[in-house]
Amino acid sequence: MKTLIYKYSLITFALFALFSCQKDDDPVPPQSQAEFTASATDVAIGETIQFTNNSQNATAFKWSFGDGTTSTQVSPTKSYTSSNVFLVTLVSTGAGGSTISNIEITVTPSSSFSVEDVDNLTAGVPVQFTNTSIGATSYTWNFGDAANSTSTEENPMFAYSSEGNYTVSLTATTLYGSNTSTKDITVAAGQQTPASLYYIAYGDEFIRSLLLDGSGTTTDVLNLVGKAGVGLAYDATNQKIYFSDFDTYPLGNIWRANLDGSGAEMVVSNIGDPYGVVVDEVNSKVYWVDDDGNVSRANLDGSSPEIGILNIAGAQWRAIALDVENNKMYAYEVNVENLYVANLDGTNPQILISGVYGYAIAVDTVNDKIYFDDQNGAVFNVANLDGSNIQTIDSDGTRIYGIQIDNESNKLYWSGRDTGELYSANLDGSSREILATGIASPRGIALIK
Numbered sequence: 001m002k003t004l005i006y007k008y009s010l011i012t013f014a015l016f017a018l019f020s021c022q023k024d025d026d027p028v029p030p031q032s033q034a035e036f037t038a039s040a041t042d043v044a045i046g047e048t049i050q051f052t053n054n055s056q057n058a059t060a061f062k063w064s065f066g067d068g069t070t071s072t073q074v075s076p077t078k079s080y081t082s083s084n085v086f087l088v089t090l091v092s093t094g095a096g097g098s099t100i101s102n103i104e105i106t107v108t109p110s111s112s113f114s115v116e117d118v119d120n121l122t123a124g125v126p127v128q129f130t131n132t133s134i135g136a137t138s139y140t141w142n143f144g145d146a147a148n149s150t151s152t153e154e155n156p157m158f159a160y161s162s163e164g165n166y167t168v169s170l171t172a173t174t175l176y177g178s179n180t181s182t183k184d185i186t187v188a189a190g191q192q193t194p195a196s197l198y199y200i201a202y203g204d205e206f207i208r209s210l211l212l213d214g215s216g217t218t219t220d221v222l223n224l225v226g227k228a229g230v231g232l233a234y235d236a237t238n239q240k241i242y243f244s245d246f247d248t249y250p251l252g253n254i255w256r257a258n259l260d261g262s263g264a265e266m267v268v269s270n271i272g273d274p275y276g277v278v279v280d281e282v283n284s285k286v287y288w289v290d291d292d293g294n295v296s297r298a299n300l301d302g303s304s305p306e307i308g309i310l311n312i313a314g315a316q317w318r319a320i321a322l323d324v325e326n327n328k329m330y331a332y333e334v335n336v337e338n339l340y341v342a343n344l345d346g347t348n349p350q351i352l353i354s355g356v357y358g359y360a361i362a363v364d365t366v367n368d369k370i371y372f373d374d375q376n377g378a379v380f381n382v383a384n385l386d387g388s389n390i391q392t393i394d395s396d397g398t399r400i401y402g403i404q405i406d407n408e409s410n411k412l413y414w415s416g417r418d419t420g421e422l423y424s425a426n427l428d429g430s431s432r433e434i435l436a437t438g439i440a441s442p443r444g445i446a447l448i449k
Helices: 002-024
Strands: 036-038 042-044 051-052 060-064 084-094 099-107 114-117 127-132 138-142 165-175 177-188 194-202 204-213 218-223 232-235 240-245 252-258 263-269 275-278 285-289 293-299 306-311 318-324 328-333 339-344 350-354 361-364 371-375 379-384 391-392 403-406 411-416 421-426 433-436 442-448
Touching: 036 099, 036 177, 051 084, 099 177, 114 165, 114 177, 127 165, 194 232, 232 275, 240 275, 240 442, 252 285, 263 285, 275 318, 285 318, 285 328, 293 318, 318 361, 328 361, 361 403, 371 403, 391 421, 403 442, 411 442, 421 442
Parallel strands: 042 099, 232 442
Antiparallel strands: 036 051, 060 084, 084 099, 114 127, 138 165, 165 177, 194 204, 194 442, 204 218, 232 240, 240 252, 252 263, 275 285, 285 293, 293 306, 318 328, 328 339, 339 350, 361 371, 371 379, 379 391, 403 411, 411 421, 421 433
């Protein structure tokens, strides 16, 4: 009996040893390793990303794309509908457990636009651009013309001054980046119509236009009763005229209207006697000067006004002109009697020419000249942009409220308040002509081509 118990004990021990050895020798499942790549980590809204799964020792996968969407595919594709930075994670699971890997994806807005009636674009006729971008918070347009004209409007209109091929670009931007799209457009030659000289007939309370074809034809454009003023400017990009109104102090205003006088609207109000007004088409700004020592500006629609970007105590400003190419503005005042130059934002003001005063200035950026009337000398002068080499253009002594320069035809235009006339001459003052006479106190002028 003892022998039998002993045998059974040996068998049990042997079996236990056998199974124990087999368990110790079983292989441990390998650890999964989550790995993946993305076809791109900087993409625009709507752009497809291919994720390639390079995981090891895994049989199940869980993707999270950072925008609330997920996938269990091995190697999914994905596109985003908003602009942001998204963390993409992959959890790879196998017999040996799970591991995780991640990649950041930066999604910028998509940029796209259409051009209305793109096959029939004509010089001088505003083109409507329609923004079809997705996810952007701001926009910058470049219209590809020689003046490098731009806009920050969402759906701008722009008129090309001449025929040609142009590349238009739109940059759509958010905090997370930007994207630019371009289109090539062709603009045909427009119908050749004579230029017009718009002018304020202050005594008659009208803005009128004079056709510059030698016929002397004038047309009433806008009745100024109740909004009399002296400054006039032209926004060729948007086909608008701007004019100042100091009819009731201190509640003067800046107005704008269509070229036919329709759609008149007040864009800036409560100005102390606004005089000269000028448009910066490149930066979409309107500038004006007043009787309270302020040179001010605003967006073309009057929004975001910046009152007194240049303020000089005691100054009574009468005229302003811009040199956008060189970031300069020129302003004329009649109290201390100085012609000033400053940066476009009003910083670094300096006296360019002292002891002069008048009512009009104009800058010729092609020839680097500045034109101004000097009532102390009763003359109409031209000088270099640094104020040197002053030459007399005309000496009839009339007060001049408007000066316009046409570099294409090498012509100069100006108004004569005291003579009641409009004039033209070559840029050096030669070949002076009287274009119109008998005008009731002509003030600001604008050349419309």
